[in-house]
Amino acid sequence: MGTSFPNSKTLYLFSLLVLFIGSFSSPSKAFANESLTQCLINHSQPSHPITSAIYTPNKSSYSNVLQSYIRNLRFNTSDTPKPALILTALHESHVQAAIVCTQKLSVQMKIRSGGHDYEGISYVSISSPFFILDMFNLRLVDVDIEAETAWVQAGATLGEVYYGIGAKSKVHGFPAGVCPTLGVGGHFSGGGYGNMMRKYGLSVDNIVDARIINVNGEILDRESMGEDLFWAIRGGGGASFGVVLAYKINLVRVPETVTVFSVPRTWERNATEVVYKWEQVAPKLHEDLFIRLTMDVVNGTKAGEKTIRATFFALFLGDAQRLLSLMSNSFPELGLRSSDCIEMSWVESILFWTNFPIGTPANALLSRTPQVLTHLKRKSDYVKQIIPKDGLELIWRRMIELERPMLTFNPYGGKMGEIPATNTPFPHRAGNLWKIQYATNWDEDGDEAARHYIKLTRKLHRYMTPFVSKNPREAFLNYRHLDLGINHNGDESYEEGRVYGVKYFKGNFNRLVEIKTKVDPGNFFRNEQSIPVLPQ
Known part of the structure; x- marks a missing residue:
């Protein structure tokens, strides 16, 4: 049942590199700052001045700019490698200048738009010196x-x-x-x-x-x-x-009126039967209905005991009356009631799904401040066969032992099963019942806490091996995790890239490599899990 982590040595090396890079001397960084700053200025257009978009460590606002879009506190520590410079591009010409200068000076460029990369690779690097091209000002x-x-x-x-x-x-x-x-x-x-x-x-x-x-x-x-x-x-x-x-x-x-609901069931309240039924119907329900299933560990009814809570979180593109009729016919085991259903506009449903209180004005969507900012670890899987009831209960017992990691099942089917796997690089289409997200959050600072909670996440991921896709064990790029492998972008780049590439992209990986080799043969655009070029 267990799955080894063949990349544990690589991840250990990554940790050592992070500490090593963090100790780089300030003269080296100062040289990079000065050279890169001057190059950016020299290659900018007078009509679009670049100076105000450049932030170096000697600027008082540097730390605030760096930290503003760090969405995982694991990578907001004194030991986290820092960029030699941050360019908050104000115009497309600034991006062009950045590409010219980083190639000229052999400085690695990291590209950040929102900072939600789970492993921080849009703003942290194992290479030094590096700088961040921050895109947040280009937001039209x-x-x-x-x-x-x-x-x-x-x-x-x-x-x-x-x-x-x-x-x-x-x-x-x-x-x-x-x-x-x-x-x-x-x-x-x-x-x-x-x-x-x-x-x-x-x-x-x-x-x-x-x-x-x-x-x-x-x-x-x-x-x-x-x-x-x-x-x-x-x-x-x-x-x-x-x-x-x-x-x-x-x-x-979208219709003017959509309907949402959030219905919890605990293990004691028949969660096994309800979840087992969800497995059978969620990928086959009408395409207007999406029911996400989240499972976490909560306090039980008896003092000192833990139990599993399964929460069914839905968006229905229609009114409550039609939803209740559909649920009565397809998923009566949930016992959905009219009082569970809330009608609203589609935009309001986004706020509901993000746990804003009912009635929150739509302009809350414009806030760039996350509702929750914490330390986190994420992983992913795909499920192609229904998990039997006894399998569900084995998983839940393991979750209670580990306590902190959560599971989220996102159902496929509908349009997802109709689009060919080669239409885009994303290959996880027909044949998948649902996608799993493993989520562990913690508030404690420090490496010891991080190692502990990451280990818990890996244990649950390993325990799930019999129930998920195989050969390859598929993964979702937007749920990036470096456990799949790290690319050092050296002589072994293609071999290192293939390890994680076939899990993210399956057969599409080969076409991605061919395109990469054609448009960027020197592998300028690279990171710890980028698409490699073909070996020489």
Whole structure:
């Protein structure tokens, strides 16, 4: 049943490298700062001054800019490697200057849009010196309701996208994540899923154009970049191929009234039967209905005892009466009542799914401050066969032993099963019943606490081995975890990249490598889990 972690040695080396890099001398950094700063200024356009967008460690605002978009406190410590410089690009020409200068000076560039990368690789590096190209100022959301499209810059948040759509229409939306502070750049380029994916697919299934700056500093759209590169940046991780400036998306139709509910069941309250039924029906329900299942450990009815709570969290694209009828026919075991159902607009449902109080105004979506900021570890899996009742209860017993890690099951089916696995780099389509997210959060600072909680997450992930996909054990790029492998971008880059690449992309990995080799043969755009080039 157990699964070894073949990358534990690599992860240990990564930890040592992080400490080593953190100890780099200030003269080295000062040289990098000075050279890079001067180069950026020399290569900027007088009509778009760049100086105010440059932050070096000697600036008082440097730490605030760096920390503003760190969404995992594991990577906000004194020992975390710091960038030699942060460029908060104010214009596309600033991005072009960054690409020219980092190649000229052999400085690694990290690209950050929202900072939600679970392993922090958009703002932390095992290479030094490095700098951050921060895209948060490039956040324009231009909605054209007549054409039912929108151009969205990479530095925008999903909340800004949803607010922009909702301000112009009550009957349009977009299928993407339910966390409003997610940055568009990373979310879209990794696939982008949300609670309308059974109806409309992923974010990448609804992208019709893009603007990207390539390794030569050229700004390309879909026509000029070609269909291969356009394919790659819709689910293959844009930061492996260039700097994505913006995506053009097709809006989707939503009803004026949608319905949501959140219904918990504990182990003592028949959770086994209800969850087992959910497994059978959730991927087959009407595509207007998405029911997420979250399982966590809570206090039981008796003092000192723990139990499992299964919470069924739903979005239905329709009114409550139709939902109740559908649930009565398809999933009566949940016992959904009219009092459980809350009708609202689609934009309001985003706030509900993000745990804002009912009645919160829509402009809360514009806030870039996360509701929760903590230390975290995430992992992912895919399930292709129903887990039997005794299997569910074995999993729950293990969860109670570990106590902290949570499981979230996101059902597939509907549109997800209709789109071919090769349409985009995201390959997890037909044949998958649901995707699993492993989530562990903690408040304690320090390496000891981090090692403890990461170990708990890995233990649960290992315990789930018999119940999930195999050969490869598939994973979701947007739920990135370095346990799958780290690319040091040296002589073994292709071999290292293939280890995690086939798990994220399955058969699409080979095409991604071919495209990468063609558009960035020198592997300039790289990170710890980027797409490698073909070996020489």
